[in-house]
Amino acid sequence: MLTPVIDEDGAPFWEYAARGELRIQACAADGCGELRFPPRPCCPHCRSFAGEWRLMSGRGRIWSYVVPHPPLLPDYAAQAPYNAVLVELADAPRIRLAGNVVAAPDAPLDSVDPARLRIGAAVRVAFTETGGVTVPRWILERG
Amino acid sequence: MLKDRTAIVGIGQTAFAKHLPESEKTLACRAVLAALDDAGIAPAEVDAFASYTMEETDEVEVAKAIGAGDVTFFSKVGYGGGGSCATVAHLAAAVATGQASVGVAWRSRKRGSGPRPWKNTAVQLPTPGQWTRPFGLLRPADEIGMLARRYMHEYGATRDHLFNVALACRNRANQNPDAIMYDRPLTREMYMTSRWISEPLCLFDNCLETDGALACVVVSAERARDCPRRPVYVHSAAQGLPAQHHGMVNYWNDDPLTGPAWTAARHLWKQADFGPADVDVAQIYDAFTPLVPLSLEGYGFCGRGEGGAFTEGGALEIGGRLPLNTGGGGLSEAYVHGFNLITEGVKQLRGTSTAQVPDARTCLVTAGEGVPTSAILLRS
Numbered sequence: 424m425l426t427p428v429i430d431e432d433g434a435p436f437w438e439y440a441a442r443g444e445l446r447i448q449a450c451a452a453d454g455c456g457e458l459r460f461p462p463r464p465c466c467p468h469c470r471s472f473a474g475e476w477r478l479m480s481g482r483g484r485i486w487s488y489v490v491p492h493p494p495l496l497p498d499y500a501a502q503a504p505y506n507a508v509l510v511e512l513a514d515a516p517r518i519r520l521a522g523n524v525v526a527a528p529d530a531p532l533d534s535v536d537p538a539r540l541r542i543g544a545a546v547r548v549a550f551t552e553t554g555g556v557t558v559p560r561w562i563l564e565r566g
Numbered sequence: 567m568l569k570d571r572t573a574i575v576g577i578g579q580t581a582f583a584k585h586l587p588e589s590e591k592t593l594a595c596r597a598v599l600a601a602l603d604d605a606g607i608a609p610a611e612v613d614a615f616a617s618y619t620m621e622e623t624d625e626v627e628v629a630k631a632i633g634a635g636d637v638t639f640f641s642k643v644g645y646g647g648g649g650s651c652a653t654v655a656h657l658a659a660a661v662a663t664g665q666a667s668v669g670v671a672w673r674s675r676k677r678g679s680g681p682r683p684w685k686n687t688a689v690q691l692p693t694p695g696q697w698t699r700p701f702g703l704l705r706p707a708d709e710i711g712m713l714a715r716r717y718m719h720e721y722g723a724t725r726d727h728l729f730n731v732a733l734a735c736r737n738r739a740n741q742n743p744d745a746i747m748y749d750r751p752l753t754r755e756m757y758m759t760s761r762w763i764s765e766p767l768c769l770f771d772n773c774l775e776t777d778g779a780l781a782c783v784v785v786s787a788e789r790a791r792d793c794p795r796r797p798v799y800v801h802s803a804a805q806g807l808p809a810q811h812h813g814m815v816n817y818w819n820d821d822p823l824t825g826p827a828w829t830a831a832r833h834l835w836k837q838a839d840f841g842p843a844d845v846d847v848a849q850i851y852d853a854f855t856p857l858v859p860l861s862l863e864g865y866g867f868c869g870r871g872e873g874g875a876f877t878e879g880g881a882l883e884i885g886g887r888l889p890l891n892t893g894g895g896g897l898s899e900a901y902v903h904g905f906n907l908i909t910e911g912v913k914q915l916r917g918t919s920t921a922q923v924p925d926a927r928t929c930l931v932t933a934g935e936g937v938p939t940s941a942i943l944l945r946s
Contacts, residue, residue, distance in 0.1 A: 425687060425704075427696035460818055461694045467810065487716035490765035491708050496685065499702050504762070507702045509712055509817055519817050521698045532702060537765070542719045558700055 424498045426554040432462040435476050441557040445548050446476035447518055460518045481548035483510040483561070486519055490537045505532035510546055510561055525549075525560045539563065569837060572658040573790035573797035574944070576605025576783035577909040582746050582900035585679035586777040593779035594623040594674035595631045601781035602632075606794045607668055614639035614666030614784075616653040618903060620646055620683075623674055639666040643805075645814065647853055647934035648826065650904035651942045655803035657784040667785065673905040674779035682775075694813050707772055707854060709815045710936060711764040714856035717823055718766060723874030725766065728855040729757045731890075732770045732897055734882035735852060739894025742920040746774055747898040771855040773896035780905040782912065798915045801928075802838040802943040806830030814937050826939040827864025827932065834941050835866065842866040845943075846926040847914045848888050849907035852895040857935045862888075865930060865941070884921055892921040907931050908942070915946040 429437055432448075439446040448462040452471035465472045488508040493500045505523065512518045526534035528549035545564035550557050578600025580586065580593050588596075602609050612634040615625035625640045639660040643649030650673070657669030684705045703709055717723055736752035739745035752770065760769040790797035806829035810819040816826070835841060842865060850861045859873025867888060868876040881887040893899045893910035900906050911929040913919040919926075926946075933940040 425700045427700050429696055433696050461697055461812060487712045487719070489703070489708050489711035489715060489767075490762070491702055491704070491711075492762045492764065494682075495702075495704055496687070499704060502702075504765070505702055507708060507712070517818075517820055519822075521701045521703055521817070523701050542716065553700075556700075 424553050426556045432464065436462065437556060439476060440550055440559060443550050445479045445481045445559060447479055449475050449477040451475040458515045458518055479512055479514050482513040483546055485540060485542055485544045485546060486511045487542060488540050502532045504537065506535065506537050506540055508561060522559055522561050524563060528560055568658055568662055568803055570799045570801055571662040571787055572784050573787050573799045574782050574912050575785055575790045575793040575795055575797055576601040577912050578604055579780040579909060580778050582744060582776050582778040583678060590674045590676050591623045591627055594628055594672055597674060597779035597781040598628055598632055598670055598672050601783050604795060605783040607783060609633045610635045611668045612670050613637050614657055614660050614669035616641045616656045616669065616671045618642060618649045618673055619644040621673055645938040647851060647903040648937035648939040650908060650933040651931055652805050652940035654784060654800060654908060654942055655940060658800040658803055661784055661786050669784040670781055672779065672781035673903050675902050676777045677901060678775045678777040698815065707767055708764045710854045710856060711767045713822060715766050717856060721871035721874060723859060727859060727874035727877050728771055729754060730877035730882060731855040731858045732757060735891045735895040735897040737883060738892045738921045739898035742893050742899060745894040745899040746776060747894060767854060773853045773901040776900040776902055778900050778902050780902055780909050782908060796916050796946060798912045798944050798946060800942055801945045802834050804830040804833035805940045807938040811938065816936050825860060825864060825935050827861045827935045830939050830941045831865045834943060838943050840928060844928055845930045846928050847892060847923040848890050849911045849929065849931040850890055851904045851907060851932050851934045852891055852897045853934060861932055861935045864935065884923065889923045892919050904933055911944050915944055
């Protein structure tokens with residue numbers, strides 16, 4: 424499985440994920456506080472370089488999804504067809520995270536029947552370790 | 567203003583195939599020399615080059631192989647197929663402002679027999695890959711499939727609408743002996759029963775994997791009058807990198823279904839003497855079928871959410887509202903990062919297309935939607 428190729432801006436996301444926390448970068452300037460994703464050095468709204476990582480509730484909804492079939496990289500082909508989703512966060516609907524809906528945090532990418540997926544379906548975050556990196560996964564609220 | 571101050575006076579191409587024996591560099595030289603021959607201009611007169619950052623033959627290699635003169639302008643445009651029309655735009659700007667006099671743009675690619683870029687796990691395209699690839703969004707088809715499903719959900723677009731796009735391209739390829747799919751008709755049953763690549767996209771929603779190369783020559787309008795072929799003027803040109811866009815995918819701005827096409831279109835039409843209703847024929851970047859309805863909306867041929875319905879009733883066929891990708895496009899002629907769309911636009915305005923739109927005088931050519939993009943308006 425591919426592990427994230429982490430850059431300096433994104434590193435805190437993965438460090439918090441390793442602690443089981445879903446945090447999104449936010450502006451720390453007085454009177455702004457806008458969330459932003461993907462992470463970057465300064466705030467596109469007020470241009471402040473003061474940032475913080477704000478804890479999210481971990482709840483969201485499926486914005487869209489695909490079901491990839493081969494040809495794929497071998498580790499993914501072995502689980503295909505699987506789902507890949509974009510989740511819009513309940514706390515910030517314009518923040519969208521790519522991920523996978525699974526039956527349990529450590530379950531494979533094909534552990535949920537794609538027929539059960541719907542745009543708008545409520546999901547909540549869970550975390551699993553893969554290749555030494557902790558990544559978010561998503562569990563259907565109506566499991 | 568850039569308007570009509572430069573023209574494309576030469577086009578060239580190699581054969582297109584799943585596998586060509588020659589190297590990308592050799593194919594590049596052949597296409598460039600063919601375009602210069604078509605233009606009636608000696609290679610020693612070339613003083614400008616433009617290509618894509620993904621082009622693996624540098625201008626240095628092309629220049630010394632073809633025997634170019636002293637080169638005073640060279641440029642490469644990023645973001646994969648989003649750069650196609652920008653290569654012509656950069657040359658047009660260089661020629662119009664006196665930085666060069668004879669520009670060559672080209673793309674040579676062995677995508678048919680060479681490696682698939684998404685299989686490279688060491689080097690990543692300039693995309694925020696850490697946020698997508700670990701989750702199995704590996705290929706451009708997966709990334710665009712995500713937008714396609716949302717688009718179908720929001721606006722009621724259907725697989726039949728995507729089929730209309732695939733069919734129009736295939737029908738034009740069936741008229742074009744140079745097209746890879748020249749002798750391979752497509753039916754609705756074939757489309758609906760084909761294998762999935764990334765649901766909701768099936769095999770026929772995906773472009774071909776092609777070896778081949780193409781090139782074109784850009785000179786001033788004044789010089790163009792002395793060239794043997796009918797000049798095809800660069801009427802307007804634009805690039806598009808929208809606010810809050812992110813690299814190769816468009817998931818994180820406020821409205822991912824209004825992509826870079828919308829940005830490029832605003833600038834393109836602002837500089838033009840005519841509008842979408844006056845476009846006789848279009849060459850819309852079609853790495854994936856959903857890019858066509860999204861682009862039709864972006865470039866103003868219909869309203870938001872109407873791109874699927876626009877394809878109905880044969881609208882994209884010869885004789886329809888907007889004949890499209892008349893050489894077969896990336897879906898059915900060849901996928902060379904959209905450069906064949908540029909050359910086909912030139913053929914239409916010369917009156918030499920294999921699927922000629924009668925009296926075509928204006929043509930829109932677009933680059934990849936979803937990535938930072940570009941577009942040109944051509945007129946005869």
